[in-house]
Amino acid sequence: MKHTLVALVENEPGVLNRVASLFRRRNFNIDSLTVGRTENPNISRMTIVLDSNVTRVYQVEKNLYKLVNVISVQEVTQRPFISRDLALIKVVCAPEVTATAERFGARVLDQTDGMCVIEFAAEESRVEELVEALRPFEIVELVRTGVVAMGQGGVVTRVEPDWATA
C-alpha cells in the first residue's frame, strides 16, 4: 500500500542529502520525494511517497526523526488529504491530442515546431491515465514533479510557533 509522509525540515544546505542518504543506507525504497518552500522561510517541506507495509513506514518515520534537521514527520495517508502530481508532457501536435487533454481537464501550455506541451496537475493515478491516453500520439518528452500532499481542513502540518528548545 502507498503511504504519504510529510516532513518539515530546517531550510539548510545538505538536508536533502541527509534524507536521501538515510533512504539509501536503510534500504528504504521510495516512490517519490519532493522538496519545496513553505509559509515559513526557515522551513522546507518534503513529501515522501512509499510503497511499503506499515511496519516499514513506521521505521522510515522514526529514522527521519533521528535526523537533527528534521522537525516533524506526519503520515497524511491516515487522514483526509489531497495530493497533486504535476506533469509536463510534450507530444507531436494532433487534433486528438488537444481533445484528449481537454477531456482530462489538462491545459495545452505551448505549441511550437509542431509539438504541444500539455500541463496537468492531478492525483498521481489520474496523471498516469492521461499519460497512457497520450501514448499512442508519440510522447517526445515527459517530466513529473512527484507528489505533493496536504491534509484537508483542520489536518495541518506546520511548525508550532514555540519551537522546542533544548
Place this chain on the structure above:
Amino acid sequence: MKLTGAEIIWECLVREGVEYVWGYPGGAILPTYDALSKYQNKIKHVLVRHEQGATHMADGYARATGKVGVAMATSGPGATNMVTGIATAMMDSSPIVCITGQVASGVIGSDAFQEIDITGITLPITKHNFLVTDLRELVTTLRKAFFIARSGRPGPVLVDVAKDVQNASIEFEYPTDAIRLPGYRPAQSASVQQIERAVEMLLKAKRPLILAGHGVNMSGAERALLTLAERGHIPVALTLLGKGAVPESHPLCLGMMGMHGGASVNQAIQGADLLIACGMRFDDRVTGNLKTYSPNSKKIHIDIDASEINKNVKVDVGIAGDLRTVLEQLLPHVPVMQHDEWMSEIREWQRDVDHRDIVNQTPPTDKLFAAHAIRDLWKATGGNALVVTDVGQHQMWEAQYYLHERPRTLITSGGLGTMGFGLPAAIGAKMGCPNDHVWAIVGDGGFQMTLTELGTAAQENININVAIINNSYLGMVRQWQEFFYEERYNATPMHNPDFCKLAEAYGIAAIRVTNRAQIPEAVAKAQSINGPTVVEFRVEEADIVYPMVPAGADLHNMIRRPNNIPDFTESH
C-alpha cells in the same frame, strides 16, 4: 574581547569541560594548533601516531568516563583516517566530537591540496555533522556538537572548520541561552498506558528474563535494573556491551548471551515467557535466527531510540525513553515475586555448562589456553581492572572469563567489530580513569593494526598493560574456516615480530608468558611498573571459542565444547 576562530575553538572546549584532546596536526588545522599555546594549562593535547588512534582514544575515554571525548585532525587524509574510529563510535553510541580542519572556504570545491568532503563522507556514520564556513556560527555549532554527542542516544559528531574561519577574528561572547535545535527531541519517558501494559505482562510471567545492554550503563540505570531483578526475582542476561550492567557475581546474573554467550543463557532466552529488553537492540549477534528467536515469550523493549523498537524483533510493548527514567516509572508497580522453578531450571542448564567449561578442566601444564590466561588474569587483577579489548577470539574469551562487577569496566568494539580498537581505546580509558588498573587485551592480529600507538603510550607514559593473546593466527577467522570452510586456512596464519623486543624498542617493559604458572607473577610485575607494559601470552594456536551459534542459526543450536580438551599437536 576579539579572538580568532582558532582561539574560540579552544575556549569552547574549555567551557565544555574538555580535559584532553587527542590529535595530529597538519596544514588546515595549523591555526588551531598554534593557538594551543594559550590553552595548554587548561587542556592537555596528546599527539597520536595515526588519526584513527585519536578517535579510538577519544572513544575509550568517553566509554570509561561517560564524558565527551575529543579528537582533532587536519583536512583530507587526516580526516579520512578518522573514518573507522567515527564509525566504531557510531555503532556503539559513544559520544565523541571530532574537529577537523578544512581548506579555506573560498577554495572549497576546487580539489585544493588536502581537500576532502569529510562531512559528505561521514554523513552516514555520524549522529550529526557540521561544516563551518562562517566564523559567526562557530560557537553555536560547537555547543550544538557537544550537546548532540552526549544527549539522547549518544554518538559521534564531526565539526569541519574551514582554515580561514580559524584565522579570522571576531568579538567573542559565550552565549548562555538554551541551544536551539528544533528537530532534536530525544525520547524521555513512558506513558501511563505503556507502564500498565508492561506491569500486566510482568505479573503474568512465570519465566521472565531481563536482557541488559549498553543502554543500562549509558543511562546510569544499574541501580534501578538490579532493583527490578531482585524484587521481581528475574534473572539477567547481558549483551557484550552490557557487561557491568549488573555485578557478574550476583546470583541473578546469568552472563553473556548470543553467538558466543553461555549456552544456558541462550537456553533461558529460548525458554522464557517474557523478555524485558533494556537498552539493547536485538543485534544479529545476540538473536541468531529471528524466526525461531525466543518463540514463546512476550516482549517488552525499552530503548532511547524509537527506531530500534520493532526493527529486528517484533515486541508487544515498545517504550522509547531513557532507560533509568522508564525503570523508575515501572518500579513502584513491581511487587516482590518468586520464580524458583524457573531459576532452578536455569541452574540445571548452568551445571551442564560448568561441567564442559575448559576453565574447570586441567590441561597439560605445558600448554597455555587463552581461556585460562584470561581467567587467571581476572584472578590476578582481583576482577577489578578496567579492561579494553580488541576484536576476535580473545574478545569473546574476555567476555566469557573476565567477570565484571562495575559498569564501564569492559570497553570493546561491539557493533562495528573494529580490529585495532584495543590499544588506543585503552590509552584513552586510562587517561579518563587514572586510578584504575587498565588492561588492553588484544590479539596478535588486531594489535598490529594500531601498535603504532605504543609510541603515544611511551611518550605520555600512559600506565596501561597490554596483554597480547598471541596464537599466531587470525584466530576468529581461522575458527570460521575450521567450521564452515573445510579447514582451508587461507590468509589466517601470521608471522609475527618478537613482540617483547618490539615493545622494548619503544622503551616499554615486556614480559613473555608461555605457561599458566607464570601468570600471577607476570601480572603483578606488569601492574607494579609505572608506565606502559606489554605481556605476551603465547597460547594454543588451534583453540576455538565455544560455544558458538553459527551465523543465522537458531539460538539454541550451539556448537558446544567437546567434553575433553583435544590434543592440538596431532591436528597439525
